[in-house]
Amino acid sequence: MNLPKKLAETAAIHQEKPAYLFMDKETSYAELNASVSMFASSLEKMGVQKGDHIALIVGNTPHYVIGLYGALRLGATVIPVNPIYTPDEMGYILNNGDVKLVITLDKLLPLFEKMEKALPKVETIVYCETGETVNEDAYPQIKTKMKPFTKCLGMGDPRYQGPELNEEDVAMILYTSGTTGKPKGAMLTHRNIYANASDVAQYLKYDKSDKVIAALPMFHVFCLTVALNGPLISGATVVIVPKFSPAEIFRLVETYKVTVFSGVPTMYNFLLQYENGKPEAFESLRVCISGGASMPVALLKGFEQKFNVMVSEGYGLSEASPVTAFNPLDRPRKPGSIGTDVMGIKNKVVNELGDEVAPGEVGELVVQGPNVMKGYYKMPEETEHTIREGWLYTGDLAKMDEEGYFYIVDRKKDLILVGGYNVYPREVEEVLYDHKDVIECAVFGVPDPERGEAVRAFVVSKNPELKEEDLQIFLGEHLAKYKLPSSIEFLEELPKNTTGKILRRALKQKVLQES
Known part of the structure; x- marks a missing residue:
C-alpha cells in the first residue's frame, strides 16, 4: 500500500465527506482525489517521469496537498522545502537534490528570477497563484519555465491512475535542519511514509469522525505524518491553518468542533498564555499531541489543567518518517516521557558499544522499524554512520524506565x-x-x-x-x-x-x- 493508492480507496468510500477545510471552505475526498489525478497527469505531460525529483516550496494550502499527492501518484520523488529559506539555503537543497521541477508560491518568483543561473537543473517552475494575476513578462530569465498551477491542473485527466509504485521506491527526500554542516537529505520510501502514517493513525485512534488541525508547517515531517497523511488515510477531515495564531486556533476548534490538535511546545505556551482563550472553546478536543522538542512538564500540566484535555507527548525525527514513540491513550501517561514504542517500531537505549543498557541508565536512543529511512541522498558514509546493523542512531540521549516508557535527556551534542x-x-x-x-x-x-x-x-x-x-x-x-x-x-x-x-x-x- 502507498499514500496515493490509499487516498483513491478512501475517496471511493467517502466520496462526499470533507477531506480538508481551508479558509472555511470544504473540499470532498472525491474532489481531492480528482485534483490529485489531474495534477499527476499534468506533470507527466510536462515531461516529469517516475523517479524525477520535484521540490514543493509551498505553505499550508490546498496547493501543497494536491502537489504532494499528485507527485507521489506519478511516482516522482518529493522534496519539501521551507518557503522562507534564504537563496543560499534553498539553492543548496535544489541542486544537491537534483530537482527537475519546482512547485512554489507566486511571491517567490522574484527569488527564482535572480537564482536562474544558479539552478541549471530546474526545467519547470509551477507557481501557485495566491494574489493578483502574475505578469510573466516581469520574469524574462525564467518566463519559458513558468506555468501557473491552476492551468496545469486544468489540463490534467481526473481518471489518471499513474504507474505501478514499488514500496521501496524513494517517495520523499527530507533535508534535515543540519545542526552541523550542510543539511542531509533523508530518503524515505513509499513503505516508510505509509507505514508511519498508518501506525500513527492506529495509535491515535483516528477515524472518519475526527477533525484534525494542521497548523504546523506542512513541509515539516511532524505535520506531514500526524496532521495530514494519518488523517487522510483514515477518512478524517484536515483543517488547514495557513499560519498559526492562538486566536485562529480557538476560533477553528470551537466553530468546527475539532477533535485533535498537534503542535510543538511553543504553540502550547502561546495558547496557554492567550488572554482570550476560554477553556470551553476546546471542549471538542479528545487529544492534543506534542512533538518537535521536549515539552516542559510545568507547561504540560498547566495546559491540561486549564483546558481539561490530555496532551500526549511523542518523539520522532526526519530519518524515521518521523514518529517512533507516543504516550499511550489507553494506559497511564507519564509527564516528561515521550511514551512507549509505536506499534511495529522498536526503540532501545544503548551505550557507546551499541549494547542495550539497563532501565534508568542514560545512553543513545536507537530505532528500528519499517519507518526507518533508506539512507542519506548521495551520502553513503553518513548513512553507514547513522544506520548500523539495522538500527537508526538518533543522536539523542535517553533512558527507559521499568515499564518501557522512554525519556529524552537531551541531544547528545548538547x-x-x-x-x-x-x-x-x-x-x-x-x-x-x-x-x-x-x-x-x-x-x-x-x-x-x-x-x-x-x-x-x-x-x-x-x-x-x-x-x-x-x-x-x-x-x-x-x-x-x-x-x-x-x-x-x-x-x-x-x-x-x-x-x-x-x-x-x-x-x-x-x-x-x-x-
Whole structure:
C-alpha cells in the first residue's frame, strides 16, 4: 500500500465527506482525489517521469496537498522545502537534490528570477497563484519555465491512475535542519511514509469522525505524518491553518468542533498564555499531541489543567518518517516521557558499544522499524554512520524506565561538561519553567577556561521586575551547584525555527561571537 493508492480507496468510500477545510471552505475526498489525478497527469505531460525529483516550496494550502499527492501518484520523488529559506539555503537543497521541477508560491518568483543561473537543473517552475494575476513578462530569465498551477491542473485527466509504485521506491527526500554542516537529505520510501502514517493513525485512534488541525508547517515531517497523511488515510477531515495564531486556533476548534490538535511546545505556551482563550472553546478536543522538542512538564500540566484535555507527548525525527514513540491513550501517561514504542517500531537505549543498557541508565536512543529511512541522498558514509546493523542512531540521549516508557535527556551534542560532570540543558530548563514568572527559556554550554564548559541561560519573563539573582536563588534550591548557570540573560523573545522550536544553537552562536 502507498499514500496515493490509499487516498483513491478512501475517496471511493467517502466520496462526499470533507477531506480538508481551508479558509472555511470544504473540499470532498472525491474532489481531492480528482485534483490529485489531474495534477499527476499534468506533470507527466510536462515531461516529469517516475523517479524525477520535484521540490514543493509551498505553505499550508490546498496547493501543497494536491502537489504532494499528485507527485507521489506519478511516482516522482518529493522534496519539501521551507518557503522562507534564504537563496543560499534553498539553492543548496535544489541542486544537491537534483530537482527537475519546482512547485512554489507566486511571491517567490522574484527569488527564482535572480537564482536562474544558479539552478541549471530546474526545467519547470509551477507557481501557485495566491494574489493578483502574475505578469510573466516581469520574469524574462525564467518566463519559458513558468506555468501557473491552476492551468496545469486544468489540463490534467481526473481518471489518471499513474504507474505501478514499488514500496521501496524513494517517495520523499527530507533535508534535515543540519545542526552541523550542510543539511542531509533523508530518503524515505513509499513503505516508510505509509507505514508511519498508518501506525500513527492506529495509535491515535483516528477515524472518519475526527477533525484534525494542521497548523504546523506542512513541509515539516511532524505535520506531514500526524496532521495530514494519518488523517487522510483514515477518512478524517484536515483543517488547514495557513499560519498559526492562538486566536485562529480557538476560533477553528470551537466553530468546527475539532477533535485533535498537534503542535510543538511553543504553540502550547502561546495558547496557554492567550488572554482570550476560554477553556470551553476546546471542549471538542479528545487529544492534543506534542512533538518537535521536549515539552516542559510545568507547561504540560498547566495546559491540561486549564483546558481539561490530555496532551500526549511523542518523539520522532526526519530519518524515521518521523514518529517512533507516543504516550499511550489507553494506559497511564507519564509527564516528561515521550511514551512507549509505536506499534511495529522498536526503540532501545544503548551505550557507546551499541549494547542495550539497563532501565534508568542514560545512553543513545536507537530505532528500528519499517519507518526507518533508506539512507542519506548521495551520502553513503553518513548513512553507514547513522544506520548500523539495522538500527537508526538518533543522536539523542535517553533512558527507559521499568515499564518501557522512554525519556529524552537531551541531544547528545548538547550535553554540557562542567568540570567533568554531565549537565543536561533540559534538566535546568525544566526547573526554570517551574518558576511562575518564566514564559520561555533556553540553556546551553559555552567554553570555560577553568571548568571546560559553563552553563548559560536565556529567559523570557512575564514579570519585568524579575532579576537574575531571583532565578539563581530559585535554581539553587533545586539543582546542584555545578548545574547552575554562570549567567542568566533576559530577552523579549527567543529565536525559533518555522515550527516554533527554540533554537539553542542560534543563541549559542550569538554568545560565542560576542565573547
